Amino acid sequence: MAAKIEFIPEGTVTSAEGFFAGATSAGINKKAKNKPDLALLFSEAPCVAAGVFTGNRIKAAPVVLSQQRLKEGRAGAVVVNSGCANASTGDRGIKDAARIAKLVAEGIGLSPYDVLVASTGVIGVPLPMRRITSAIEQVVLSGEGGHEMARAMMTTDTFAKETAVRVRMENSQFTIGGVAKGSGMIHPNLATLLCFLTTDAALELDFAREALKKAVDISFNMVSIDGDTSPSDMVLLLANGLALGKPISSGSRLAGAFEQGLEKVCLYLARCIARDGEGATRLIEVKVDGAASLAQARLAARTIVSSPLVKAAVHGADPNWGRIMAALGRSGAEVEEAKIDLYLGNIQVVKAGTPLPFNKRGLIKLLEGKEVAISLNLNLGSGSATAWGCDLSKEYVAINSRYMT
Amino acid sequence: MAAKIEFIPEGTVTSAEGFFAGATSAGINKKAKNKPDLALLFSEAPCVAAGVFTGNRIKAAPVVLSQQRLKEGRAGAVVVNSGCANASTGDRGIKDAARIAKLVAEGIGLSPYDVLVASTGVIGVPLPMRRITSAIEQVVLSGEGGHEMARAMMTTDTFAKETAVRVRMENSQFTIGGVAKGSGMIHPNLATLLCFLTTDAALELDFAREALKKAVDISFNMVSIDGDTSPSDMVLLLANGLALGKPISSGSRLAGAFEQGLEKVCLYLARCIARDGEGATRLIEVKVDGAASLAQARLAARTIVSSPLVKAAVHGADPNWGRIMAALGRSGAEVEEAKIDLYLGNIQVVKAGTPLPFNKRGLIKLLEGKEVAISLNLNLGSGSATAWGCDLSKEYVAINSRYMT
Numbered sequence: 001m002a003a004k005i006e007f008i009p010e011g012t013v014t015s016a017e018g019f020f021a022g023a024t025s026a027g028i029n030k031k032a033k034n035k036p037d038l039a040l041l042f043s044e045a046p047c048v049a050a051g052v053f054t055g056n057r058i059k060a061a062p063v064v065l066s067q068q069r070l071k072e073g074r075a076g077a078v079v080v081n082s083g084c085a086n087a088s089t090g091d092r093g094i095k096d097a098a099r100i101a102k103l104v105a106e107g108i109g110l111s112p113y114d115v116l117v118a119s120t121g122v123i124g125v126p127l128p129m130r131r132i133t134s135a136i137e138q139v140v141l142s143g144e145g146g147h148e149m150a151r152a153m154m155t156t157d158t159f160a161k162e163t164a165v166r167v168r169m170e171n172s173q174f175t176i177g178g179v180a181k182g183s184g185m186i187h188p189n190l191a192t193l194l195c196f197l198t199t200d201a202a203l204e205l206d207f208a209r210e211a212l213k214k215a216v217d218i219s220f221n222m223v224s225i226d227g228d229t230s231p232s233d234m235v236l237l238l239a240n241g242l243a244l245g246k247p248i249s250s251g252s253r254l255a256g257a258f259e260q261g262l263e264k265v266c267l268y269l270a271r272c273i274a275r276d277g278e279g280a281t282r283l284i285e286v287k288v289d290g291a292a293s294l295a296q297a298r299l300a301a302r303t304i305v306s307s308p309l310v311k312a313a314v315h316g317a318d319p320n321w322g323r324i325m326a327a328l329g330r331s332g333a334e335v336e337e338a339k340i341d342l343y344l345g346n347i348q349v350v351k352a353g354t355p356l357p358f359n360k361r362g363l364i365k366l367l368e369g370k371e372v373a374i375s376l377n378l379n380l381g382s383g384s385a386t387a388w389g390c391d392l393s394k395e396y397v398a399i400n401s402r403y404m405t
Numbered sequence: 406m407a408a409k410i411e412f413i414p415e416g417t418v419t420s421a422e423g424f425f426a427g428a429t430s431a432g433i434n435k436k437a438k439n440k441p442d443l444a445l446l447f448s449e450a451p452c453v454a455a456g457v458f459t460g461n462r463i464k465a466a467p468v469v470l471s472q473q474r475l476k477e478g479r480a481g482a483v484v485v486n487s488g489c490a491n492a493s494t495g496d497r498g499i500k501d502a503a504r505i506a507k508l509v510a511e512g513i514g515l516s517p518y519d520v521l522v523a524s525t526g527v528i529g530v531p532l533p534m535r536r537i538t539s540a541i542e543q544v545v546l547s548g549e550g551g552h553e554m555a556r557a558m559m560t561t562d563t564f565a566k567e568t569a570v571r572v573r574m575e576n577s578q579f580t581i582g583g584v585a586k587g588s589g590m591i592h593p594n595l596a597t598l599l600c601f602l603t604t605d606a607a608l609e610l611d612f613a614r615e616a617l618k619k620a621v622d623i624s625f626n627m628v629s630i631d632g633d634t635s636p637s638d639m640v641l642l643l644a645n646g647l648a649l650g651k652p653i654s655s656g657s658r659l660a661g662a663f664e665q666g667l668e669k670v671c672l673y674l675a676r677c678i679a680r681d682g683e684g685a686t687r688l689i690e691v692k693v694d695g696a697a698s699l700a701q702a703r704l705a706a707r708t709i710v711s712s713p714l715v716k717a718a719v720h721g722a723d724p725n726w727g728r729i730m731a732a733l734g735r736s737g738a739e740v741e742e743a744k745i746d747l748y749l750g751n752i753q754v755v756k757a758g759t760p761l762p763f764n765k766r767g768l769i770k771l772l773e774g775k776e777v778a779i780s781l782n783l784n785l786g787s788g789s790a791t792a793w794g795c796d797l798s799k800e801y802v803a804i805n806s807r808y809m810t
Contacts, residue, residue, distance in 0.1 A: 058734030058742050088730050088742070090759045123727020124760045231731050308713070312802055322528020325493050326636050329463030337463050337493070354495045355529045394799035397717055 003169040003257030005264055008177075011164025012146030015177040017200040018044045018242040021145030023152035026135030028083030028128055029121070036152035038132065040139045041078040041196055042108055047238040048247070049075035049116070050208040052216045054233035061086045061093030062117040063234060065101070069113055073205040075238055076114040078196055079104045081132065082155050082181070084121040085192065087231045096127045103136050118234050120155065120181065120192040146179060153181040153194060156399055161272040167201075167261040172254055174201035174243040176261045182223075182273030192230040193220055195269060201258055202241030204249040211259050212237045219266035222298065222387040223274045224306035237262075274388035279395030283388065284314055287375040288333075291383030296333040301387035303331035304374065311392035317367035319360060321349045324374060339379040345372070408574040408662030410669055413582075416569025417551030420582040422605040423449045423647040426550030428557035431540030433488030433533055434526070441557035443537065445544045446483040446601055447513055452643040453607075453652070454480035454521070455614040457621045459638035466491045466498030467522040468639060470506070474518055478610040480643055481519040483601055484509045486537065487560050487586070489526040490597065492636045501532045508541050523639050525560065525586065525597040551584060558586040558599055561804055566677040572606075572666040577659055579606035579648040581666045587628075587678030597635040598625055600674060606663055607646030609654040616664050617642045624671035627703065627792040628679045629711035642667075679793035684800030688793065689719055692780040693738075696788030701738040706792035708736035709779065716797035722772035724765060726754045729779060744784040750777070 014021050023039035051070045053063050069075065079100055086093045101115040119127070150160035164177030180195035203211070216235050241247065248254045275283040286305040291297035304310055307327035313320045321342060328335060342350035345366040349358050366372070372391075419426050428444035456475045458468050474480065484505055491498045506520040524532070555565035569582030585600035608616070621640050646652065653659045680688040691710040696702035709715055712732035718725045726747060733740060747755035750771040754763050771777070777796075 056731060056734035057738075057740050058730050085727075088727055088755070088758070088760060090743075122725070123730060124755075231734055308801075315802065320527070322490075322493055325463050326461060326528065329461035329636055333462075335462050338495075350493070350529075353493070355493060392802055394802045396713075397720065397797055397799045397802060399717075 003167055003260060005165050005167050005261050008164045008166055008175070011177055012162040013041060013149060013177045013179040013196055013198050014143055014146035015164035016175040016198045016243070018240050019198045020044070020141040020143055021149040022139040022141040023145070023148040024135050024138045026081065026131045028081055028131060036148060037082045038135050038139065039080050039149040039152035040104060040141060041149060041198070042141055043076055043198070043238055043240040045240040045242055046114070047075050047240045048073055048203050048205050048208050049239070050205070050212045050237045052212055052235045054231055056231045056233070058088065058231045060119060060232040061089060061097045062119045063232060064094060065097045066116040066118065066234065066236070069116060074114060075116050076110045077104060077108060078116045078118065078236060078238070080118040080153060080194060080196070082120050082153055084119060084125055084127050085123050085232045086119040086127050087123040089124065089126050092126055096129055099129065100132060100136070103133055107136060116236060118194050118232070120153070120194055120232050123231070146177065150179040153179065155181065156278055157181055158276055161269050161276070163265055163268045165261050165264050167257050169254060169257045172244060174199060176201070176265050178265045178269055180269040180273060182276050192232045193273065194232070195220065195235040197235070197237040197262070197265065199237070199239045200241065200243035201239055202244045202247040203239040203258070204247045207249045207255065208237055208239055210250060211262055214259065215262045215266040218263065219270035220273070222302065222385065223270050224302055224387065224389045271388055274390055277390035278399045279393040280390030281393055282314055282369070282391045283371045284311070284390060285371065285373045285386060285388055287373070287386045288378065289375070289384045290377040290379045290381060292334045292381040293383045294385065295383070297383035297385035300328055300331045300333040300376070300378070301385045303327050305387040305389035308392055311389065314367060314372050315391035315393050317364050319344070319363040319367060325350070328376065333378070334380060335378055336380065341377040341379065343375045408572055408665060410570050410572050410662070410666050413569045413571055413580070416582055417567040418446060418554060418582045418584040418601055418603050419548055419551035420569035421580040421603045421648070423645045424603045425449070425546040425548055426554040427544040427546040428550070428553040429540050429543045431486065431536045433486055433536060437488070441553060442487045443540050443544065444485050444554040444557035445509060445546060446554060446603070447546055448481055448603070448643055448645040450645040450647055451519070452480050452645045453478055453610050453613050454644070455610070455617045455642045457617055457640045459636055461636045461638070463493065463636045465524060465637040466494060466502045467524045468637060469499060470502045471521040471523065471639065471641070474521060478613070479519060480521050481515045482509060482513060483521045483523065483641060483643070485523040485558060485599060485601070487525050487558055489524060489530055489532050490528050490637045491524040491532050493529040494531050497531055501534055504534065505537060505541070508538055512541060521641060523599050523637070525558070525599055525637050528636070551582065555584040558584065560586065561683055562586055562681055564681060566674050566681070568670055568673045570666050570669050572662050574659060574662045577649060579604060581606070581670050583670045583674055585674040585678060587681050597637045598678065599637070600625065600640040602640070602642040602667070602670060604642070604644045605646065605648035606644055607649045607652040608644040608663070609652045612654045612660065613642055613644055615655060616667055619664065620667045620671040623668065624675035627707065627790065628675050629707055629792065629794045676793055679795055682795035683804045684798040685795030686798055687719055687774070687796045688776045689716070689795060690776065690778045690791060690793055692778070692791045693783065694780070694789045695782040695784045695786060697739045697786040698788045699790065700788070702788035702790035705733055705736045705738040705781070705783070706790045708732050710792040710794035713797055716794065719772060719777050720796035720798050722769050724749070724768040724772060730755070733781065738783070739785060740783055741785065746782040746784065748780045
């Protein structure tokens, strides 16, 4: 029997049973004093927890700390701040992150080892600890607090990114929700990706880790705003088991349903992040079929979606499809030019490597849409992948060239 | 005895003995009808010739043809056009390129196999052959024609890129010259790199190939405007031997002097290309020392210089050095955060991984200069490399998002 997976209206990270959140304004970024910038997520029952962290070899202090704490695969709370990434801050950074976890733990009655920490913001500047410690006490947790948390994580994000799904299969039912932030800081900075996922399903730790990795690989790992990977990137999954008795493992009857639900939440949030890239006016979706392998399909799709020239052409609704071919060619994926088919939306512009005549007006109109779909068939094998990104606008440059001071 | 290498005032690709060039306007780009767009380079004596070509797996027709013809390592002429890249043009593209070579060969009395072809411009559009064939007859060759050639290759380039050096050692003397074009097309397009180098030194073919590869690796291959590699990139070296008796081979007394001269010409032209990147207002130079290997030093330097966030920060003279650390961290080069030293110009901002207090005004002033030097010591090994790029401005987006039509 197939699972039934539905989005929950106004769904968020506190939609699953037993999760509470809240946020406050600690004034971490002096220029945006009243913006909420500190949030807390809490589960009333202990959680099996898994994380996926930045591939950057320079890791922010909260990444180092949370990665360490997740070795045992459990957690009960997450504290997150925007406005300061606590990255490149040396030993002091690690101490500060640990102290925040300790204060949160004392406040809500957990072991400090069960509190995970995340930060996003300017690099190389220590956290304003006095402001943060007094703000932590002010956070009020509630079952609707996911919305506040989503807002507190925002920086140059133009909308809050949150969703949840309800998964039903036979007589089992559980919820998976999440909040995320994408590209941008009030102080221009890295396109840090933070995402916190919760579920009231019960999960075996190994299964939680695998399912999270799989979902992240086809969603967040296929989003590229500008190719710059932040030292602070982090996706966390907390499962408190309140809605189900027996934990799901990889062989379980519900394993596939959980994976599908998690993918649905991650794909939704990933597309939100791409759509809301700094300065973006359009979402770009690149689908590559017929690659020699999955890895090559991923490589090709990601290279095309992150090509500055492709992004700038889409921004200008310029039907300059040669740039897509050029980006494909330099991606490192195996190609035979004479086999490539290329479509913009539903209009084929290249067939077996040869340009087709096309209606220029129709193509421009298509490129002017809010979502631009580029699809290729390399006709070499069965590798398929989809990547998401956004156009490159003058606003991106404006946001990212403003003085830090 | 050390070689003496001097820049020649107004030096260009025809500064070496026996080289002639000329250009004309074929009207290949209808919107810039009177701009010179077709140029010819000719040597009165047969040349040993070597080339380095794009790594893009989708190669323009002229790349395929010239690469083939260089297998025997000889050439006598090069014909180049701007305005149309003759890329993604199928079989027709190869035939067109071969026909142009044949017409040039007939006009100047060479075998067509000794004529190399290069094109830059819009992809996926066939060459306007009628206009090109009638224009070829109009080209007048002269010993000063290098300047015209440099101008005919220009597209959105804002200045012509040409230079030459005179190399003297004991009683030997020879000249090396070159012209190049960088990033940009009148029709917004790929940042195609074309460079033609000439010398009146006599070279063994193997030595010519090695010396060219070495010089390109530390110069053009270390320039990044936007990470997009064109299907048309090409660097050619023609050596006619008119100034020297015995050909230089890798063991020769003059080998080192030739290599130094060639590097000097290539570095000069590469820096011109970086400085003149589309929309650029500043040259960025990134030097990485102390990497675990040469390859890792190259990787780190290139990743930093091509990071959109670093480029945008430099554009805004924003002393946001955390982005440099983040780009380094994601480059794939081995790093230990606690060992890294980072300088902007001569101001150290990170010592052994820890931020140093710095004078913000001084740093901003430094970033406002025409050339911004970023240097890092990873303190892990002896790998060193330098890369060049430019800042990311709104003008880059404007140039690259204009309608193709």
